[in-house]
Amino acid sequence: MLPQQADRWAGTSAAALRERWDRESVYAFGSIPSTNDVARELAGAGAPAGSIVLCHEQTAGRGRRGRAWRSPAGAGLYLSMLFRLGTEIVPPLVTVVAGVDVARELNRRFPGLGVGVKWPNDLMARDRKVGGILSESAGGGNAEGLLVIGVGVNVEPGRLPEEVHRAVSLAECVGPVSLIDVADAVVAGLERRLPAVPNTLDSASLDELDRFDWLRNRWVEHRIPDREPAVGLAAGIAPDGALLLRPRGGALRRVVAGSIEVGGS
Incomplete structure (x- = not known):
């Protein structure tokens, strides 16, 4: 059973977010364990490709190998998107592609940010971690091409836990930013190539990746x-x-x- 949905996220209703991002399914929550877990549950219930899950706070956010991702209310963006690739998923390629495309879009929308990608799933700015990406099969094995991509981005420094001493926020890098603008960048980045992600990178993609390779x-x-x-x-x-x-x-x-x-x- 899904948690109770929130009326608004970042001051915007789910209906307005669906219109903003041109899709039928956007799910907004207050506090939930993990956006990836909810997205996987939605995938099992037949949610369409492009479905987005957002929350204000994650109580059990995670990164690779089960590491905790600190997700306090108001400190960052916590977003997952569902993809139905129709092809075999090639790890870690999907994570690397997602990282480059999200970094590219963040840099385009926030001049001077200078985000790079630390293989395989960290987003780096000012030589500190500003975000992370978690790619997970949504069931049935990789061959089904059912994939959830979760993205966490630190936005406000004052709300990050004190123990996260190696992290940095967007606000520390470029000044105050709108949470909805950060979400716009992440959604656009994830949709650049992941709906038809290649099995291998061509020379132009490798050249671009080299520019982002932290x-x-x-x-x-x-x-x-x-x-x-x-x-x-x-x-x-x-x-x-x-x-x-x-x-x-x-x-x-x-x-x-x-x-x-x-x-x-």
Whole structure:
């Protein structure tokens, strides 16, 4: 059962949001555990592609590998969108494509922001995390092409928890911004390529990705549970979305899983 929907989000009714974004399904909530979880429930009930879930606060927001995403009321944008791709989902390509397109749109709408993408799912500004993306299959396995993309963006600094010391907000980077304008940017970014996301990136897409690649030419540690970290130089992104890592004195390798931490030079 869905939670009780809110009458308004960011001062705007759900009906006005549906008209604003030209779609039949926009669901706005006050406080819910996770927009991705609600979007997955809607997908199971037959919600159409393009359905959007928004909330003022997430009580159990998460990132990759189950990490908590702090989502206090009024501090940021918490939005998920449903896609029915009709093709096999290629991780981490969909996450990388979503990150680049959302970053591109945020930069276009908020001059001077300078958002980049830290592989595979972090949005970075001023060398700190300003947002994150979580891609999840919405049921039945990847081959069904049913996908939920969740986006969290820090908007107001004063409302972020004190323990989030490595984060930054849009307001700190470019001054006060409207939450609805941030949502416009995220919706436009997600819809740029994801409704027909390719299985591989062409040369023009790779060139664009290179411009947004925050990790490129940084020394990083690649961490996988129960293994020693591998130190190498981030050398770009492969056409299938894998991170290219050049270890000291070793051959170029592809990274498709695990976590990446800057440092280790």
